[in-house]
Amino acid sequence: MLLIECPWCGPRDEQEFGYGGEAHIVRPADPHALDDAAWGEYLFMRTNRKGAHRERWVHSEGCRRWFNVVRDTVSHEILAVYRVGEAPPAAGRRGE
Amino acid sequence: MSEQPFRLFAGGRVDRERPLDFVWAGRRLQGYAGDTLASALLANGIHLVGRSFKYHRPRGILSAGAEEPNALVQLERGARTQPNLRATQVELYAGLHAEPQNCWPSLELDVGAINGLVSRLLPAGFYYKTFMWPRDGWMVYERFIRRAAGLGRAPSEGPDPDVxxxxxxxxxxxxxxxxxxxxxxxxxxxxxxxxxxxxxxxxxxxxxxxxxxxxxxxxxxxxxxxxxxxxxxxxxxxxxxxxxxxxxxxxxxxxxxxxxxxxxxxxxxxxxxxxxxxxxxxxxxxxxxxxxHERPMVFAQNDRPGIMLAGAARTYVNRYGVRPADRALVVAADDGAYAAAVDLADVGVEVTVVDVRAQAPACAEQARARSIEVLAGHGVVRTFGGSRVRAAEVAPLDGTGAGWAGGARTLRCDLVAMCGGWNxxxxxxxxxxxxxxxxxxxxxxxxxxxxxxxxxxxxxxxxxxxxxxxxxxxxxxxxxxxxAGFSGGADVALPAAEEGAEPAPTRALWSLPTRPPGGAPAKHFVDFQNDVTANDVALAAREGYRSVEHLKRYTTTGMGTDQGKTSNVNALGILAGLLGREVPEVGTTTFRPPYTPVTFGVLAGRDVGALADPVRTTPMHRWHVAQGARFEDVGQWKRPWYYPRPGESMHDAVSRECLAARNAVALLDASTLGKIEVRGPDAGELLDRIYTNGFKKLPVGRCRYGLMCREDGMVLDDGVSARLADDRFLVHTTTGNAARVLAWLEEWRQTEWPELRVWCDSVTEQWATASLSGPFARRLLGELTRDIDLDPEAFPFMAWRAGTVAGIPARVMRVSFTGEQSYEVSVGAGFGLALWTAIALAGERYGLTPFGTETMHVLRAEKGFIIAGQDTDGTVTPHDLGLGAMVARHKDFIGKRSLARADTLRADRKQLVGLRTDDPREVLPEGGQIVARAGGRPPVPMLGHVTSSYWSANLGHSIALALVKGGHARLGESLVVQLPQRSVPVTVVAPTFLDPDGERMRG
Amino acid sequence: MAEQHGRQSALAGLGLDAQARISTRGAGEAGVRLGERPWRAQLALRGDPESEAFLTGVESVLGVAPPTAPLTVSSRRGVACLWLGPDEWLVTLPDRREPRAIARLEERLAGLHFAVNDVSHARTVLGLAGPRAREVLMKGCALDLHPRSFGPGRCAQSSLARCHVLLHQLDAEPAYDLYVHRSFAEYAWRWLCDAAAEHGLAIVAD
CATH class of the missing domain: 3.50.50.60 (FAD/NAD(P)-binding domain)
Incomplete structure (x- = not known):
């Protein structure tokens, strides 16, 4: 079970969280200006990255806050945690 | 009572003052506190403890710990019986009862041993080969294999009495x-x-x-x-x-x-x-x-009882005070064997050492000092004995270790202690x-x-x-x-240990020569538990199973309850030799949890029986129980399903409840509906973005039914929202979706629209709700409230009012899920039972009838009202439901763009319709598949399925809702619901069976 | 008391008052004491933690300011404010003080973006105390409750067995208040009784 550091509540077991898929997918400002292909891109297409993956989690059993995590999808190592609205850290680990 | 003939007079960590009686294979025996079952058996001179998995060969105790592959026992009887416990780890207690496994009729006389004689019919990959050819072979063989092979028995009496x-x-x-x-x-x-x-x-x-x-x-x-x-x-x-x-x-x-x-x-x-x-x-x-873990050595007939790991023999001597034999042959590929030889000799065992290494190591001096003969450069050719080893043939090895370099010599022994090295x-x-x-x-x-x-x-x-x-x-x-942020441990004093001789390298001789001088090849066991031999590994390699993972699956080596603790590295070594590669190039199989088997009980913990899952109940639950309600599980909730009177069937009770709701007045516990307070200046804006229809302009005091979609345009949930104040809405969700909808609102609010000034809080558990339905609902409610004007002009349909009901502060909403004149009365949950009881009492003279979820389902289906999650399944748009009028044209909302995708505009999408059976008494099964006509050659095109189906006592015929391809254009069409044994003709109708204009609920 | 003027506590159906009369005598030796502490008024409070006006406004009404440090509790004279999230608190008050508290908060904070909801009925409080209370919680809660990580004045939301719990440590004995949703209360109660049996359990009245 992963240990995920909620930016507010600190490290908690994975089972307290919900997974929200890939982060930084912005809802188009005017969906109706998009054709079906562009809308489908937003709706369905994800990068499915091997390695450092930026993804959303919500602390459902705790403070109910959504936040972002950079997780290595191979080793499951969590490389960074940051709040919604914050820019994703460049490379490297938390605290470095 | 046994006198433990192989127990030493002194030494070891057993307590000779505390003898313990136990039963093994029907025999009463004695051991001491501090024994394991294995050490107690050895103290009694018992080496034969089981039969092997495949060939039913007699097997003894190999180890003294977790790695044990052979000595698996069935412990205790009845509900507490446990299979496959390692005798080497079972601590002895008074009255312990254990049986050997995999032998019938008895350990000594085992019918399955015939497998050993026909072992050529059970080669490596036997199961796979049987699976593949003949095609149906597995069906025939499985029963035989399951009975003949296998390990212990799972407990058949239950429940588990332990915590x-x-x-x-x-x-x-x-x-x-x-x-x-x-x-x-x-x-x-x-x-x-x-x-x-x-x-x-x-x-x-x-x-x-x-x-x-x-x-x-x-x-x-x-x-x-x-x-x-x-x-x-x-x-x-x-x-x-x-x-x-x-x-x-x-x-x-x-x-x-x-x-x-x-x-x-x-x-x-x-x-x-x-x-x-x-x-x-x-x-x-x-x-x-x-x-x-010590490694066994792989030589011919290395599996007889009395052949064990050298370190185990040493453990039985030193820790348990057991002399495991009279004459021991110690076989060494590693210096560890010499310590065992010395310890055995010192308790009076006659010992000979055979070392496969060309030169005896320095530590052999200690053995020689005890007059132990050390035969360097020798190996074991084969062994003799039945239920116990009684002799072994030893011979000098040639330089490569692949063959014998001289004549064999037979040594009498009742113990072979082997040390092939340590893993x-x-x-x-x-x-x-x-x-x-x-x-x-x-x-x-x-x-x-x-x-x-x-x-x-x-x-x-x-x-x-x-x-x-x-x-x-x-x-x-x-x-x-x-x-971890702590220091100061580096100075802890350590005791001084004896300096031993520099150890000589271990010889990696993975298998001794297969053929004795002048003899036929005999079995060299690699995996004792799964009866895998060096020949099986060789066969697998010849057949092309060169990956270690394939080898494992094909031969089953390492797949037993011991997970190959004693066998894996030997198997790898043999495979590497056959492939002409180094061991590390072959690699290891994946190590997976658990290290040793664990019980299901410990994994379940106290999540069993009444605590297996939370049972959520409403504040009125005790009343329902007292009235004999049958309950339906809705998520974790227990909701009243129907309230049978004595002698009534479910059909009778539901029909009675349905008629009461349409002709008098009936009462439903609606406390489980999800309730969310949405507050803040942008509350209306948030709801406008979430719901397909508009909420910003809803006047205070009024309610509105809303549909919400996922971004792909599919219906997620529905429910009524009430505007409590300019900046305050109360949103209702389906019972099962309460948590999901709150999370959905929060997700958009937090991640996409943080600029919106709005809060969302669950108040589901704050309120208890009693829902009155029926022509007398208003009159009954009028008897319970003085401060709410119930006149339809003052309190119209789809409005809410605050006041007191039965003297309790309440919020009353005029909404209807039954299609009747209906009032939902909500009070603080602690007052729920008081409210309910007061309504029940006042309702007696109106014939008030409590009703459960089944009647609710019938009543709403008569009206064609959907249940999200029953009539929708994540593939249904508002248009598919015939609710296109609820899709706002002049605002965006989650999912709106998707409603204009080519796929969601298809005319042949599955759409919600009503079905009437030609036979009005026929109630279709929910999930029934709909086709165009009966019969026809498969594949028959499926047009859809029945989502809701009931007997309607009010209408006198059955009703059904269904999702049907292009359904909206099929009204009046005849279709067929195909059941396993027959076909039921149906006609497609509009999904509203009663009061399509809603006069009853508005009145 | 599990019943009061027609109002029923979440565990009214279990007859806890009678159980307490039987078992309270042994409470001194029991490793764990457990009881329902009903009738606590509770308010769900939302607001901007960076708004000085909000924080001081709340303090002027309740006597305690909403704590801005995560997982902490401010309490004074029977009023406690438990941190639930960066803009979310649970205020607990003596019974029947909630209508006036709500009215005064709405008056005092008028014009600010905030929200207060009465949730007094939504949860009940289970009091769990005694020398082995922490070990009982550890059977079903994955939080690190060791004194180095958690202590009096701290609160946290997490899971207890299979239900959600808001945990508030009151003192170092340790004693805890466990806030559980009303419909889960019987499950939580039965689970706690089962888990505590090993340590000796006394049912106590509030």
């Missing part, structure tokens, strides 16, 4: 294994003040120190163990867990431990305590001091993701590169000398504590 526990615990340093390295690590980490857990699988800590005659500080090593434990006991933050197996090493230093709390006591003798406890440990740092117990390290490396000198895999925060010390790290293990353990414990 199991779980503990979640966090620590700075988890030390696994309490041998010399582990104790030193725990002492160092504990001295730093860190929170330390020391877990050890045995009955008492000490590990190898309990099994040898080594000294520390000039005293028996066990004395130092006692002192170390006393020191650890004095440290507040150190927790020592004996009888605790760390069986899983998961991500982020999460480890799972199984503690056998009372398994060492007679069953049922400690009713206040759990039998076993699962520890879920989150450790900042881990030190693995898990020791090493560090790298299971947990490997589970943690760590990489292994090959140590050629000691012919074993050792931990190389860690992926998690873990260190390895002692024999588990390939550090086999006692002094070095102690030093490495201390260093590991100190480094782990430092990494």
């Amino acid at each position: 199991y526990d779980k503990m979640h615990v966090h620590c700075d340093v988890l030390v696994v294994g309490a041998g010399p390295a582990g104790l030193a690590a725990a002492l160092a980490a504990g001295a730093s003040g860190a929170r330390v857990i020391l877990a050890d699988e045995q009955s008492e800590p000490g590990g190898s120190l309990l099994a040898t005659r080594e000294t520390l500080d000039g005293e028996p090593a066990a004395r130092w163990v006692e002192r170390a434990l006393a020191d650890l006991g004095a440290m507040d933050e150190v927790r020592v867990l004996p009888r605790t197996t760390v069986f899983g090493y998961h991500d982020h230093n999460y480890l799972t431990l199984a503690e056998r709390v009372t398994d060492h006591l007679p069953p049922g003798s400690a009713p206040d305590r759990p039998r076993q406890r699962l520890w879920k440990v989150r450790a900042r740092e881990v030190v693995l001091a898990t020791g090493a 560090p117990t790298v299971h947990l390290f490997s589970q943690s993701g760590g990489r292994l490396a090959w140590n050629a000198e000691r012919a074993c895999f050792v931990p190389a590169e860690a992926r998690q925060r873990v260190r390895v010390a002692g024999a588990a790290n390939g550090t086999f000398s006692l002094a070095a293990a102690l030093t490495e353990g201390r260093a590991g414990g100190d480094a782990a504590a430092r990494a």
